[in-house]
Amino acid sequence: MASERERRPDAVRSQSNESLPPNSTVRPPDLQYGRSVSQYDPDATAMTQREDVIKFEQGRIRALQEERLAIQKKTFTKWMNSFLLKARMEVEDLFTDLADGKKLLKLLEIISGEKLGKPNNGKMRVHKVENVNKSLAFLHTKVRLESIGAEDIVDGNPRLILGLIWTIILRFQIQEIEIDVDEENESSEKKSAKDALLLWCQRKTNGYPGVNIQDFTGSWRSGLGFNALIHAHRPDLINFSALQPSRHIENLNNAFDIANNELGIPRLLDAEDVDQSRPDEKSVITYVASYYHTFARMKNEQKSGRRIANIVGQMMDADKMKVHYEHLTSDLLEWIRMKVLELEDRSFPNSLEGIQKELLRFKQYRTVEKPPKYKERSEIEALYFHINTQLKSLNQPAFAPPDGQLIHDLERSWEGLEHAEHRREVALRQELLRQEWLEQLNYKF
Numbered sequence: 001m002a003s004e005r006e007r008r009p010d011a012v013r014s015q016s017n018e019s020l021p022p023n024s025t026v027r028p029p030d031l032q033y034g035r036s037v038s039q040y041d042p043d044a045t046a047m048t049q050r051e052d053v054i055k056f057e058q059g060r061i062r063a064l065q066e067e068r069l070a071i072q073k074k075t076f077t078k079w080m081n082s083f084l085l086k087a088r089m090e091v092e093d094l095f096t097d098l099a100d101g102k103k104l105l106k107l108l109e110i111i112s113g114e115k116l117g118k119p120n121n122g123k124m125r126v127h128k129v130e131n132v133n134k135s136l137a138f139l140h141t142k143v144r145l146e147s148i149g150a151e152d153i154v155d156g157n158p159r160l161i162l163g164l165i166w167t168i169i170l171r172f173q174i175q176e177i178e179i180d181v182d183e184e185n186e187s188s189e190k191k192s193a194k195d196a197l198l199l200w201c202q203r204k205t206n207g208y209p210g211v212n213i214q215d216f217t218g219s220w221r222s223g224l225g226f227n228a229l230i231h232a233h234r235p236d237l238i239n240f241s242a243l244q245p246s247r248h249i250e251n252l253n254n255a256f257d258i259a260n261n262e263l264g265i266p267r268l269l270d271a272e273d274v275d276q277s278r279p280d281e282k283s284v285i286t287y288v289a290s291y292y293h294t295f296a297r298m299k300n301e302q303k304s305g306r307r308i309a310n311i312v313g314q315m316m317d318a319d320k321m322k323v324h325y326e327h328l329t330s331d332l333l334e335w336i337r338m339k340v341l342e343l344e345d346r347s348f349p350n351s352l353e354g355i356q357k358e359l360l361r362f363k364q365y366r367t368v369e370k371p372p373k374y375k376e377r378s379e380i381e382a383l384y385f386h387i388n389t390q391l392k393s394l395n396q397p398a399f400a401p402p403d404g405q406l407i408h409d410l411e412r413s414w415e416g417l418e419h420a421e422h423r424r425e426v427a428l429r430q431e432l433l434r435q436e437w438l439e440q441l442n443y444k445f
Helices: 009-018 042-087 102-112 125-140 150-154 160-172 194-206 224-233 248-265 280-346 353-392 407-442
Strands: 176-179 191-192
Touching: 042 160, 042 280, 102 125, 102 160, 102 280, 125 150, 125 160, 150 280, 160 194, 160 280, 160 407, 176 194, 191 194, 224 248, 224 280, 248 280, 248 353, 280 353, 280 407, 353 407
Parallel strands: none
Antiparallel strands: 176 191
16 A cells, blocks of 8 residues: 555655755755766756857957057057157156147147147146047048047047057058159159058068068067168167077067167067067057158258258359369469560561561461460350359359459450450551561662
């Protein structure tokens, strides 16, 4: 005969539950003995593992993103300060120091060379928004801005502030870079901005062992690329052959220190920021662009120096030509003066033979002595005009020779020579006729 429990299973279960303390829950049999459901369910185990992996990856990505944002913040802050130094201003915290708009306005004025107007005091929020709006309005005339409002900057939105500074860097530091694809043909296709900067880096570092610039991330990790850029422009600063490719931090610090101390390139990055499998591209581009602009400025200064040296050289040449002109003119005027005295002399020999010799000497003067002096006179006139042409090209006052050595003084003296020459010829021919007549009379008697 079945027992009472067998006949009333529900009652048994009810009694079991009644024996539990209040607010207690009934655990499944497997949990009552310390075993999880997943031990009996492989799909649940796999799902839990996948969730753990996803959570880990998401956490890792967030950590990398935060690290990247921190590097950008540090790089962009140092980049801003390299310009604000001229106005004796400094950004300490990029996410808060731009809130009043003053430093942002000053940065844009310095980097663009344009006046943006005096900012408000920036104490009240409305004044801060107004100052930032001035900056954004100016930027809208230079570049397309999206999803960035003055309130975002005033409120210190990290991502939008970094995006704004990156936009400014792109517009005023990267976009201006332009490189000919064919170096020997200026009319060839041109690359600009980031592509041009990469091409410039590749050309300057071409041939350096251990350097292969293909991007603005991992290509710079060893530090050799930065050292090669410096060595290509200033080989006196770096012993490239002494660098060891495996010593990344040492190579990076070597380049960064020399760039900062010898070339005035601000140290925007730390070696540890670059010695990574994939450094932050924006930060590397910003720093490498500083190298480009520094070396481009050096090249322009060298060109300007050569141009100035050329101008100074031309002015010195002009001064030498002035002295030469004065010597030539003085010598020629003195020769003319002496020759006129000689031609005006009428103390002829009193014989036919003597007059014939004088005529022969006069002929030699005309055919041998005078032509080189005529050529000399032409050269003096050409020299005078050459001096003034050169002085005009140098924006210098025209050459004014001393009194008595002007071109018209020379012309007047030369005319006097020709008149004396003509009178000499007439006098000689008259004296020749007289001597011939006397000779005939003497022959008759």
